[in-house]
Amino acid sequence: NAGVTQTPKFQVLKTGQSMTLQCAQDMNHNSMYWYRQDPGMGLRLIYYSASEGTTDKGEVPNGYNVSRLNKREFSLRLESAAPSQTSVYFCASMLDYEQYFGPGTRLTVT
Amino acid sequence: RKEVEQDPGPFNVPEGATVAFNCTYSNSASQSFFWYRQDCRKEPKLLMSVYSSGNEDGRFTAQLNRASQYISLLIRDSKLSDSATYLCVVKGRGYQKVTFGIGTKLQVIP
Numbered sequence: 001n002a003g004v005t006q007t008p009k010f011q012v013l014k015t016g017q018s019m020t021l022q023c024a025q026d027m028n029h030n031s032m033y034w035y036r037q038d039p040g041m042g043l044r045l046i047y048y049s050a051s052e053g054t055t056d057k058g059e060v061p062n063g064y065n066v067s068r069l070n071k072r073e074f075s076l077r078l079e080s081a082a083p084s085q086t087s088v089y090f091c092a093s094m095l096d097y098e099q100y101f102g103p104g105t106r107l108t109v110t
Numbered sequence: 111r112k113e114v115e116q117d118p119g120p121f122n123v124p125e126g127a128t129v130a131f132n133c134t135y136s137n138s139a140s141q142s143f144f145w146y147r148q149d150c151r152k153e154p155k156l157l158m159s160v161y162s163s164g165n166e167d168g169r170f171t172a173q174l175n176r177a178s179q180y181i182s183l184l185i186r187d188s189k190l191s192d193s194a195t196y197l198c199v200v201k202g203r204g205y206q207k208v209t210f211g212i213g214t215k216l217q218v219i220p
Contacts, residue, residue: 033208041212042114042211043208101154103153
């Protein structure tokens with residue numbers, strides 16, 4: 001099992017560009033999450049999906065959209081990137097109370 | 111007041127030392143508590159769950175004090191490989207109610 005995979009690992013965008021971060025899990029988990037991690041801020045929830053077909057906003061959803069394509073895949077889209085979105089983005093899935101994280105995407109917006 | 115507060119450290123300790131971290135949480139309705147470990151530039155991984163009765167796993171002991179709303183992590187006989195950031199995680203009701211502390215950085219010195 002690969003667990004949770006994320007692509008790309010690194011990305012540099014110019015302000016105003018758009019991109020989609022991909023996430024997939026092969027553990028058959030129902031719930032999936034997108035977080036961003038910034039120095040001194042901890043992990044903050046952007047969006048989550050409790051099950052296939054549902055998505056909900058987390059703590060910091062502005063500037064982002066998500067799609068739960070199927071049970072395996074949960075993507076995060078930045079429509080018009082801003083320097084404030086420079087961060088490390090983690091996708092996670094959850095079984096019972098344990099969250100399993102992907103390796104992260106390091107995004108820089110210039 | 112932050113929902114979950116941790117001393118960011120760093121805690122610099124010699125090999126073989128015992129070190130303890132505390133974490134406080136503000137929501138008395140919180141249901142589940144965890145410690146995650148995050149290595150530099152890696153994803154967080156579950157270290158252990160925390161129960162009121164205490165939870166021990168080898169050199170690691172976690173404790174929950176609901177009355178005072180804090181959880182603790184004790185590491186005995188520190189190893190160089192214990193160097194990492196330790197994240198306190200508190201879960202409430204609902205899929206989105208997972209709150210991460212900013213993490214405490216531990217550096218074990220030879």
